[in-house]
Amino acid sequence: MASAVQLAAGNATLLAAVQRSRKLLHRRALVAGAASMVPVPGFDWMIDAALLSKIIPEINAEFGLAPAQLDLLEPAKREQVQKVVAWVGSALIGKLITRDLVLTAAKTVGVRLTAKQATRFVPLAGQAISAAIGYAAIRHLGEAHLKDCVRVAQQVQHLLPSPARDLHIGTQH
Numbered sequence: 001m002a003s004a005v006q007l008a009a010g011n012a013t014l015l016a017a018v019q020r021s022r023k024l025l026h027r028r029a030l031v032a033g034a035a036s037m038v039p040v041p042g043f044d045w046m047i048d049a050a051l052l053s054k055i056i057p058e059i060n061a062e063f064g065l066a067p068a069q070l071d072l073l074e075p076a077k078r079e080q081v082q083k084v085v086a087w088v089g090s091a092l093i094g095k096l097i098t099r100d101l102v103l104t105a106a107k108t109v110g111v112r113l114t115a116k117q118a119t120r121f122v123p124l125a126g127q128a129i130s131a132a133i134g135y136a137a138i139r140h141l142g143e144a145h146l147k148d149c150v151r152v153a154q155q156v157q158h159l160l161p162s163p164a165r166d167l168h169i170g171t172q173h
Helices: 004-008 012-036 043-062 075-088 099-119 125-155
Strands: none
Touching (some): 004 012, 012 043, 012 125, 043 125
């Protein structure tokens, strides 16, 4: 399957948004990996949910797909974007990110997260494995979302508002 960079190839604007998003994703995934090493039951799940609830809106904003950005579109254009989002099958684009949405997304990597819980209690090596799985799980979810954003942006590119940093929507980078 093609990566987000491969999907964005040939479009400098999309490629720049992918690179900015990947940088954010990498930093957040490192935090998730570090949190996975803490042997407190449930702590890593709480951190993962918090990280996902921050990174998903940031990625959306990089592509002009945050709710506030979509609200700036004319109704017909907004509907067209929503149709493409439905076609891509994303539950996380153009929506306020809630705990339920994050949990739904996390179910896609549930086996990894369960393995992460189990490995944490094996001394040293288990914690390292848990950290690697924690990093990979967040990275996997973020990359999948990133690819969805690229697909939507490609389909409706001429309709999207300026990136978040130009509209001051989203969070600080």
